[in-house]
Amino acid sequence: MRVLFIGDIVGEPGRKMVRAHMRGLTDTYRPDLVFANGENSAGGFGITPVVAEELFSMGIHALTSGNHIWDKKEIEPYLSKQDRLIRPANYPAGNPGYGSVVISTGGAGKAALLNLEGRVFMSNIDDPFRTAVQEIEKLKEETPVVIIDLHAEATSEKMALAWYVDGKASAVLGTHTHVQTADERIMPGGTAYLSDVGMTGPTDSVIGVRKEEAIARFLYQSPHKFSIPKGPVHLDAVVLDIDASTGKANSIERIHLQS
Numbered sequence: 001m002r003v004l005f006i007g008d009i010v011g012e013p014g015r016k017m018v019r020a021h022m023r024g025l026t027d028t029y030r031p032d033l034v035f036a037n038g039e040n041s042a043g044g045f046g047i048t049p050v051v052a053e054e055l056f057s058m059g060i061h062a063l064t065s066g067n068h069i070w071d072k073k074e075i076e077p078y079l080s081k082q083d084r085l086i087r088p089a090n091y092p093a094g095n096p097g098y099g100s101v102v103i104s105t106g107g108a109g110k111a112a113l114l115n116l117e118g119r120v121f122m123s124n125i126d127d128p129f130r131t132a133v134q135e136i137e138k139l140k141e142e143t144p145v146v147i148i149d150l151h152a153e154a155t156s157e158k159m160a161l162a163w164y165v166d167g168k169a170s171a172v173l174g175t176h177t178h179v180q181t182a183d184e185r186i187m188p189g190g191t192a193y194l195s196d197v198g199m200t201g202p203t204d205s206v207i208g209v210r211k212e213e214a215i216a217r218f219l220y221q222s223p224h225k226f227s228i229p230k231g232p233v234h235l236d237a238v239v240l241d242i243d244a245s246t247g248k249a250n251s252i253e254r255i256h257l258q259s
Contacts, residue, residue: 001032001033001105001108001109001111001145001241001242001243001244002029002030002031002032002033002108002239002240002241002242003031003032003033003034003035003111003147003171003239003240003242004025004026004029004031004033004034004035004237004238004239004240005034005035005036005147005149005173005197005237005238005239005240006018006034006035006036006037006060006197006200006235006236006237007036007037007175007178007180007196007197007198007199007200007235007236007237007238008037008038008039008040008175008176008178008197008198008199008200008201008208009036009037009038009040009041009055009199009200009201010040010041010044010178010199010200010201010202010208010228011040011041011042011043011044011201011202011208011228012043012228013201013202013228013230013233014040014041014199014200014201014202014208014233014235015041015051015054015055016233017200017201017233017234017235017257017259018036018055018058018060018200018235019058020259021235021257022034022058022059025237025255026059029239031239032105032106032107032108032111033061033062033103033105033111034059034060034061035060035061035062035063035064035113035147035149036055036060036063036064036200037063037064037065037066037149037151037175037197038051038052038055038060038063038064038065038085039064039065039066039067039068039069039151040068040201040208041055042072043228044201044208044209044226044227044228045068045071045072045226046068046069046070046071046072046075047063047065047068047069047071047072047075047085048072048074048075049074049075049078049082052075052078052082052085056084061084061103062084062085062086062101062103062113063084063085063086064086064113064115064149064151064175065085065086065087065088065115065151066087066088066115066117066151066175066176067088067117067122067123067151067176069087069088069097076096076097077096079096079097079098080096080097083098083101084101084103085097086098086099086100086101086113086115087099087115088115088116088117088125088128088151089114089115089116089131089135090116090117090125090126090127090128090131091117091125091126092125092126099114099115099116099131099135100112100113100114100115100135100138100139101113102139102142102143108244109143109145109244110142110143110145111143111145111146111147111170111242111244112139112140112142112143112145112146112147113147113149114132114135114136114139114146114147114148114149114169115148115149115151116128116131116132116148116149116150116151116152116161117150117151117152118150118151118152118153118154118157118158118161118176119152119157120152120153120154120156120157121153121154122152122153128150128152128157128161129160129161129164132148132161132164132165132169133164133165133168136165136168136169140247143247144170144244144245144246144247145170145242145244145247146168146169146170146247147169147170147171147173147240148161148165148169148171148172148173149173149175150162150172150173150174150175151174151175151176152174152175152176153176153177155174155181155195155196158172158174158195158196159193159195162187162191162193163187165191166187166188166189166190166191167187167188167189167190167191167248168189168191169191169247170190170191170192170240170242170247170248170249171191171192171193171240171242171249171252172191172192172193172194173192173193173194173197173238174194174195174196174197175196175197176196177196177207178196178198178199178201178207178208179196179198179199179207180196180197180198180199180236180254180256181194181195181196181198182254183195184238184252184253184254185252186249186250186251186252189248190246190247190248190249191248191249192240192242192249192251192252193252194238194252194254197236197237197238198236198237198256199234199236200233200234200235200236200237201228201233201234202228202229202230202231202232202233203231203232203233203234203258203259204229204231204232205228205229208228209226209227209228209229210226210227210228210229211229213225213226213227214226232258232259233258233259234256234257234258234259235255235256235257236254236255236256237254237255237257238252238253238254238255239252239253239255240252
């Protein structure tokens with residue numbers, strides 16, 4: 001089974017970049033499934049039902065998210081009825097939406113996508129480590145292929161969780177920091193790992209927002225509204241080859257495309 005995972009899609013520039021390159025990516029890599037993180041795809045902060053449906057129409061089978069999933073209030077009722085847009089499974093019980101989804105590829109079988117959020121330098125929500133094991137056990141009743149998007153700030157937390165679920169999950173892919181790392185590997189138990197897939201959005205920016213606004217925030221330590229700049233755009237992604245019968249990863253390859 002081959003899975004393409006696209007890094008955090010930022011605003012309209014990111015969505016346009018995905019649309020422009022989806023045909024080329026699918027022709028080149030022939031993925032059975034395409035996943036992406038879409039939590040910043042509406043104006044750079046959050047996601048709306050309209051934007052989610054736009055991304056699905058491009059050929060993305062399921063979307064993960066993170067702490068910005070709650071930024072647009074109109075998304076809450078949509079989360080309860082559209083299980084292909086998932087939010088971190090370790091938010092406390094009672095929140096709308098689903099923390100995982102199982103997608104059928106047809107000929108290549110089924111794959112589960114699990115979303116988790118880290119706690120280091122982020123909100124003090126439920127434990128992603130224990131949640132990961134609980135959710136993996138449930139998902140493996142349907143398929144041995146379990147791919148985790150760990151939306152987290154700290155590389156140490158991402159790496160620790162990957163070691164914790166090595167041999168249980170097919171892949172642990174980091175999102176949130178918007179900077180693609182170069183530490184891809186297959187761990188001893190067969191789990192593919194990358195600290196951060198990166199982002200799909202404006203290149204001449206600070207993790208997707210206008211550099212002048214980001215610099216002003218650091219200089220003055222006072223609130224400054226962020227916006228999405230124009231200009232060159234890049235797409236970061238990763239492609240996984242997974243043994244559909246065992247759930248173990250055979251290979252992981254980073255992708256970086258520049259407009």
